Amino acid sequence: MSQLIVLVVGILAILFIIWWFFGKHQVATGVAEVASNEQTIAINVSGGYSPEEVTLKKGIPAVLTFTRQDPSSCLDHIVFPDFGINKALPKNEPVTVKIDTTKPGEYTWACGMDMFHGKLTIK
Amino acid sequence: MNVTRRFIISLIFALPMLIEMVLKPFGWMLPGQNWTMFVLTTVIMLVAARPFLQSAWASFKKHHANMDTLVAIGTFTAYLYSIYALFTKQPVFFESAALVITFVLLGQVFEERMRKNASNAVEKLLNLQAKEAEVIRNGTSQLIPIEQVVIGDIIRVKPGQKVAVDGVITEGTSTIDESMVTGESMPVEKQVGDPVIGATINSNGTFLFKAQKIGNETMLAQIVDLVKKAQTSHAPIQKLTDKVSDIFVPIVLIIALATLLCWYVFLGASLATALIFAVSVVVIACPCALGLATPTALMVGTGRSAKRGVLIKNGEVLEAVNHVDTVIFDKTGTITVGKPTVTDVVGDMKQVLGVAMALEANSEHPLAAAIMQKGQASHLTNNAQVNTFKAIEGKGVTAFVDGQAAFVGNIKLLADYTISEELRDTMMTLQNDAKTVVLVGIKQAVIGLIAIQDIPKETSKAAISALKGRGLQTVMLTGDNQRVAAAIAKAVGIDQVIADVLPEDKANKVTEFQQQHTVAFVGDGINDAPALTTADVGIAMGSGTDIAIDAGGIILVKNDLRDVALALDLSKKTFNRIKQNLFWAFIYNVLGIPVAAGAFYSMGIILSPELAGLAMAFSSLSVVISSLLLNVQRIKTVQ
Numbered sequence: 001m002s003q004l005i006v007l008v009v010g011i012l013a014i015l016f017i018i019w020w021f022f023g024k025h026q027v028a029t030g031v032a033e034v035a036s037n038e039q040t041i042a043i044n045v046s047g048g049y050s051p052e053e054v055t056l057k058k059g060i061p062a063v064l065t066f067t068r069q070d071p072s073s074c075l076d077h078i079v080f081p082d083f084g085i086n087k088a089l090p091k092n093e094p095v096t097v098k099i100d101t102t103k104p105g106e107y108t109w110a111c112g113m114d115m116f117h118g119k120l121t122i123k
Numbered sequence: 124m125n126v127t128r129r130f131i132i133s134l135i136f137a138l139p140m141l142i143e144m145v146l147k148p149f150g151w152m153l154p155g156q157n158w159t160m161f162v163l164t165t166v167i168m169l170v171a172a173r174p175f176l177q178s179a180w181a182s183f184k185k186h187h188a189n190m191d192t193l194v195a196i197g198t199f200t201a202y203l204y205s206i207y208a209l210f211t212k213q214p215v216f217f218e219s220a221a222l223v224i225t226f227v228l229l230g231q232v233f234e235e236r237m238r239k240n241a242s243n244a245v246e247k248l249l250n251l252q253a254k255e256a257e258v259i260r261n262g263t264s265q266l267i268p269i270e271q272v273v274i275g276d277i278i279r280v281k282p283g284q285k286v287a288v289d290g291v292i293t294e295g296t297s298t299i300d301e302s303m304v305t306g307e308s309m310p311v312e313k314q315v316g317d318p319v320i321g322a323t324i325n326s327n328g329t330f331l332f333k334a335q336k337i338g339n340e341t342m343l344a345q346i347v348d349l350v351k352k353a354q355t356s357h358a359p360i361q362k363l364t365d366k367v368s369d370i371f372v373p374i375v376l377i378i379a380l381a382t383l384l385c386w387y388v389f390l391g392a393s394l395a396t397a398l399i400f401a402v403s404v405v406v407i408a409c410p411c412a413l414g415l416a417t418p419t420a421l422m423v424g425t426g427r428s429a430k431r432g433v434l435i436k437n438g439e440v441l442e443a444v445n446h447v448d449t450v451i452f453d454k455t456g457t458i459t460v461g462k463p464t465v466t467d468v469v470g471d472m473k474q475v476l477g478v479a480m481a482l483e484a485n486s487e488h489p490l491a492a493a494i495m496q497k498g499q500a501s502h503l504t505n506n507a508q509v510n511t512f513k514a515i516e517g518k519g520v521t522a523f524v525d526g527q528a529a530f531v532g533n534i535k536l537l538a539d540y541t542i543s544e545e546l547r548d549t550m551m552t553l554q555n556d557a558k559t560v561v562l563v564g565i566k567q568a569v570i571g572l573i574a575i576q577d578i579p580k581e582t583s584k585a586a587i588s589a590l591k592g593r594g595l596q597t598v599m600l601t602g603d604n605q606r607v608a609a610a611i612a613k614a615v616g617i618d619q620v621i622a623d624v625l626p627e628d629k630a631n632k633v634t635e636f637q638q639q640h641t642v643a644f645v646g647d648g649i650n651d652a653p654a655l656t657t658a659d660v661g662i663a664m665g666s667g668t669d670i671a672i673d674a675g676g677i678i679l680v681k682n683d684l685r686d687v688a689l690a691l692d693l694s695k696k697t698f699n700r701i702k703q704n705l706f707w708a709f710i711y712n713v714l715g716i717p718v719a720a721g722a723f724y725s726m727g728i729i730l731s732p733e734l735a736g737l738a739m740a741f742s743s744l745s746v747v748i749s750s751l752l753l754n755v756q757r758i759k760t761v762q
Contacts, residue, residue, distance in 0.1 A: 003388045010384040014377050021373040025186050047181025072178035072191055116187070 029053040032062055039063070039101075045078075045089060046070045049109075049118040056122045062099040067092065075116060080109045124170070130228035133171035136163045137225040140218040157215050161206070164217040168202050172224045188372035196376065197405040198223050204402055213395060219406050251322045251649070251670070252343060256287035259331070276334045280325045288321040289336035297328030298488075345627060375716070379404040382720040403719035403730050407738060408712060416704035419750035424697025427754055432665075432681035433690045440676035441701070443659040444694035446641040450590055450687065451633060453646035453654075454601035454608060457664055458615055458684065459577045461647070463490060465497035466558060466578060469549050470571020473503065479563045479573060481507035481524045482531045486514065490561060493575050494531075519561070529565040531573075537562065542569040557610035583615040586684035591616070593688065596640070600624055600632055600654070626650035630657040645687055647671050660694075662687060700753050704746050711742045 030051030032039035039060050044050045045068040056062045066078050068089040078097065079086045089095050099120070107120040140160060143153040153159050172195070179195035182188060198220040205215040256272050257264050257279045264279060269287050272278065278287055286299065298310040301323040310326055313319060319332050321341045338344065379401045387397035425435045435441065452458050468475055480498040483491035512522040519532015530536050534550075542562070550572055553560050558574040587597055598619045601608045608622035624632055630653035636642045637659065644651070644658035648671060655661030655674040663675030665682050672678050677694070679686040715738060717723070719730045730738065 002394075006394070007384055007388045010380050010388075014380050017373050017376055017380075020183075020186055021188055023186075047178065047183070048185035048187055050185075052185075070178055070181050071174035072181075072189075 027052040031055045048116050053119045058104045062101050064097045065094050067094045075111045082107045126231045129171040130232045133167045133225040136167050137221040160217040164221045167221050192372045194227050253285035253287045281329050286319045286323050288334045289341045290332040290334045292317050292332045295330030297330050298326045300324045375408040400721045407715040407719040416708045416746050419747050420701040423750045423753045428693045434678040436676050441694045441698040447643045449596045449640040450643045451598045453651050456647040458583045463493040463575045464578050465493050466576045467574035475563045475571030479531050482520050540564045557607040579615050582685050587616050589688040629654040633657045
């Protein structure tokens with residue numbers, strides 16, 4: 001009897017792992033708030049980025065504020081390769097990143113080791 | 124708490140268990156046995172390992188898995204199971220959890236140190252700027268911070284001061300040392316209408332200039348921008364291992380669960396036995412050896428290189444070196460000495476140098492320094508009586524030496540003097556060799572010539588031929604004119620010369636080469652910084668500017684160009700060792716998992732969690748030993 005329970009629980013756990021890590025999941029998206037000719041958005045860094053996808057309006061200067069809460073050194077840098085930005089993210093300290101929004105398109109950002117990713121859309 | 128402190132704490136608490144592991148065969152046991160281990164490991168888990176759990180949980184919530192996930196699950200499963208085992212009087216394996224944490228943290232400490240060394244080139248570049256400028260507004264001069272300078276401002280620059288921003292001279296003349304931006308070793312003479320560059324140093328005259336480019340528009344700011352872009356576009360470290368971890372970790376977890384089910388449900392083992400197999404899988408899959416493979420080889424390889432005067436900044440450089448087939452050199456200061464030196468004295472050496480020294484003793488011209496140095500090297504002393512000294516801008520100097528009219532200067536000063544045909548011919552020959560020729564005259568006649576050139580370093584030729592011997596293509600890139608460049612290239616045996624390159628175009632030239640080749644760039648000036656970062660491998664001379672040193676991936680401390688070949692050899696050796704380490708660590712994981720899962724149980728081969736932990740530690744140790752072997756590998760020296 002206990003064997004059957006373990007079997008069922010074990011198979012469920014395996015299915016859960018497959019679904020959780022390999023299934024398609026909705027990512028958190030965010031649109032920046034526009035106020036007096038500046039758009040701002042706060043991004044929380046903990047086990048990844050929330051939101052993970054950010055949409056910005058073209059032509060309005062944008063400021064992204066990253067706050068790292070994750071203790072992992074994996075996330076201690078933020079890199080925007082297209083904009084030549086590479087900043088350190090001290091834990092629990094908001095770090096602002098200014099984005100030039102003159103050119104529309106899709107850009108990515110990543111942590112210092114290119115493990116975690118986020119997407120920036122300017123339109 | 125930072126990684127280093129976490130590592131030290133876990134090392135202190137894991138050390139007794141490590142000692143026991145080594146001394147057990149000799150009969151030494153840890154006092155208090157399991158309970159001592161429980162206490163020691165609990166401290167490590169609470170203090171040093173908790174961040175792994177936090178990060179693993181945060182990642183898990185976002186459907187990600189990383190190294191932290193595996194470390195957290197492996198160690199906490201081992202730890203929690205051991206507590207259960209402790210109370211049910213079964214074998215415990217606290218030391219596995221403790222050692223896994225210690226080794227992983229060791230890897231992270233190494234890694235953090237590597238990354239910190241990486242670079243702060245950009246800030247240093249910006250520090251070169253003048254902080255203040257003397258601006259003349261409404262007829263009065265005032266000292267203002269550089270940020271307040273606007274386009275059109277008239278700025279005064281006194282001798283020894285830095286030029287504040289880019290602009291054009293409106294009044295006065297001077298010579299300016301532009302070497303930090305352009306790499307040009309000779310100070311440049313400037314007069315009204317000539318452009319000046321911000322952050323360059325004014326040497327002798329006072330002049331006024333009109334600001335044309337400020338802030339982000341200046342040449343220095345443009346170079347800063349290039350360096351920034353080049354830096355962030357670099358390939359990320361350990362990309363492969365991290366990409367793998369997103370898939371690797373869940374798969375390991377699935378294998379562990381499957382192992383548990385197989386043993387417990389289908390093979391009828393007890394739950395404890397099945398759990399032991401599952402935990403063994405997670406413990407042995409902990410990618411410690413994989414994590415240590417790169418940093419330890421890097422530490423040893425870079426340490427050995429450093430002893431030989433070659434500083435290697437990071438792992439990316441090592442990887443890139445393997446593919447390098449073209450080496451591009453900057454000329455001034457890299458292949459050449461970087462400052463003018465007297466190469467020939469025509470005429471009676473003692474007399475010619477004597478007159479020249481008497482006149483140049485009071486001059487601040489860079490050529491004067493070369494002449495004085497030559498005089499001192501020839502053991503000549505200057506005790507002539509000199510009066511009515513006069514510097515004639517752009518021509519030379521005149522004075523009365525021991526009561527007789529004398530001069531040192533170029534051909535433009537010749538009007539009052541006569542020169543023999545023979546000397547005139549010699550002058551042409553010297554000039555054709557790309558040398559700067561100075562005439563020396565006394566009593567209305569030219570008595571001799573002094574030829575001055577930025578000569579190649581003694582070691583340049585050997586260095587180039589060593590590289591050619593390794594099948595590498597050599598190229599020289601310089602802002603100097605074709606004639607000078609070709610003469611130097613011929614002297615040292617470089618294959619290809621690209622002359623008249625503007626400072627800002629150096630990086631572009633490197634990019635052009637990169638379309639077909641993997642390029643190493645060797646340079647020393649600020650103007651080389653973008654090229655150093657753009658190239659697959661940037662090699663900076665140790666005598667170079669801080670900026671070049673920061674921009675380069677490899678630094679040659681001894682300034683010896685022959686070390687380029689040494690650097691390439693050492694990098695290749697280190698990188699090959701990393702590849703070997705990764706291969707063995709990976710094979711170890713691949714083979715270890717089925718063994719840990721009990722696949723060879725029927726053959727009597729099993730891996731209990733302690734053994735899995737020990738094997739894990741041993742594989743880490745073998746990787747470290749393999750890295751240490753790098754220290755004794757033979758490296759050829761260029762003569």
